[in-house]
Amino acid sequence: MTDSAPRRVRVRAPELIGKGGWLNTGGKQYSLADLRGRILVLDFWTFCCVNCLHVLDELRALEQKHRDTLVVIGVHSPKFVHEAEHEAVADAVERYGVEHPVLDDPELATWKQYAVRAWPTLVVVDPEGYVVAQHAGEGHVHAIERLVTELETEHAAKGTLRRGGGPYVAPQPEPTDLRFPGRAVVLPSGNLLVSDTTRHQLVELAADGETVVRRIGQGSRGSTDSTWVRSRFNEPQGLALLPDGSVVVADTVSHRVRRFDPESGRTTTLAGTGFQWMRGDGTSGPAREVNLSSPWDVAWWEGKVWIAMAGVHQLWTYDPAEGTVRVAAGTANEGLVDGPAAEAWFAQPSGLAATPDRLWVADSETSALRWLDRDGVVHTAVGTGLFDFGHRDGRAGQALLQHPLGVTALADGSVAVSDTYNHALRRYDPATDEVTTLATDLREPSGAVLVGDDIVVVESARHRLTRLRLPAEAAGAGAHRTQCAPTEVAPGRLRLDVTFPAPAGQKLDTRYGPSTRLLVSATPPELLLTGAGAGAGADLSRTLELNPAVPEGVLHVSAMAASCDDDSSVEYPACHVHRQDWDVPLILTESGADRLPLVQAGLGA
Secondary structure (H helix, E strand, O other), rough: OOOOOOOOOOOOOOOOOOEEEEEOOOOOOOOOHHHHOOOOEEEEEEEOOOOHHHHHHHHHHHHOOHHHHHEEEEEEEEEEEEHOOOOHHHHHHHHOOOOOEEEOOOOOOOHHOOOOOOOOEEEEEEEOOOEEEEEOOOHHHHHHHHHHHHHHHHHHHHHOOOOOOOOOOOOOOOOOOOOOOOOEEEEEEOOEEEEEHHOOOEEOOOOOOOOOOEEEOOOOOOOOOOOOOOOOOOOOOEEEEOOOOEEEEEEEEOEEEEOOOOOOOEEEEEEEEEEOOOOOOEEEEEEEOOOOOOOOEEEEEOOOEEEHHHHOOEEEEEEEEOOOEEEEEEOOOOOOOOOEHHHHOOOOOEEEEEEOOOEEEEEEHHHHEEEEOOOOOEEEOOOOOOOEEEEEEEOOOOOEEOOOOEEEEOOOOOOOEHHHHEEEEEEOOOOOOOOEEEEEOOOOEEEEEOOEEEEEEHHHHHHHEEEEOOOOOOOOOOOOEEOOOOOEEEEEEEEEEEEEOOOOOOEEEOOOOOOOOOOOEEEEEEEEEOOOEEEEEEEOEEEEEEEEOOEEEEEEEEHHHHHHHHOOOOOOOOEEEEEEEEEEEEOOOOOOEOOOOOEEEOOOO
């Protein structure tokens, strides 16, 4: 390293190992040695995680700007059993438009070698094969871009930088009418409207569910309000029919809620600015002036459009009479907590269905079916938390789902659940408090709609609609826990240390008091004798007391830090809020560690 080069801690990067092999490389398998001379950004992700999907979008501009020197490699590290299937990973890579190589690591081998603890995590490896930075969570790409620029200069001077085309090889597109469709609704005409998510379009099908009548949108990413030919969408998902016969659209990656009028063929924007909501942004106001975050589904209930805001674990509403949006339920913390709407916790709410007295919610990351009553109280029908899932029928209290994305109200007051990662359609009956299986062998069902006595299921990973007769009884069994490896810690005192140095060119913002905040809780709550709750201070450390009578549990940690650009020549420097949530499974053993380090940014100790 030259005297003028920046000095930073470097750790030799472990090899990239994944039993599933490589995707997006034309069949070639890679090692770190093959990539020497390039700057690498390893993106540890899993396709159920909306924060991981946000990072995929954040990385697109970085990849384009530094395509001559930078190689982004996705390391797919599954949480759910379904995500360990190679075919499912390959589908997700296409579904979300991933345009870089992906290593399929179903056994979390590389995840463990790099000591990753959270989805998503980004690791920067320099051209000589050393880890120089690690960042957990969203919103770090601006810091990584600065580091990449420094590494380009440093290693160009040393002669260790290799330029040229990268290892990405685009897969061949498949000629299907639909490609990873998301939702469907029945139009007043009797035709079906489908969100064709990966092709960034809406598709109107005849009543047979197969014949294409027209495509709405140009078929490229965007958010253009115009005619059915010229409009553009960006991975649209949820659809809901409004009383006037128009359709409201959750245009997920544009962070907007749109309206499509089947009569005129025009698309307009109801809510959202096109920018993703970040902590500190407004949570109510004129609908087109408030940022949204990955709206995944929509429903008409109680005179408003309800929005499953998956990106911030909340429910929002759009009031068409006033033209406003606001948060209606959820604190933005991720988890499963019932109670008054303002105090409830959700985890990527992804599906909505309205009945006269309830708004049903498919809460995907907790594998739960939940509902909001007319008094504004959140309840859970099926599901226990972030780490328990499976396929089990019976009493709702012991039944299990696996990452459901859709819910459909049935005529008898029960609901059908698109149990996505179980490839099944399930039914919950509030009258009996029982869960049954209606159909299996449905490849990643993401939604369903009633058509007469039939239910039409959106088979997302089979790229089609499938018509079933109701009812159709089937059974399933089995239970699983997440593959995230537990951390062994000793009972008693545990030192929690979160690493977050201010990014290069920034300083911690102490103008209005402490710049960091730490929120700690546990499942079950009895795991923590002391140390739970929120607290602001000068650092992100806390001493916890673990209950020796509780052999295992999950520690929930949320860390926030505020920083501002450190440039004395700028009168009003830009400020940034950084947040990361961890859910760390713990096993208490006498030989376990007495310190738990979590890296939000940097390399830690």
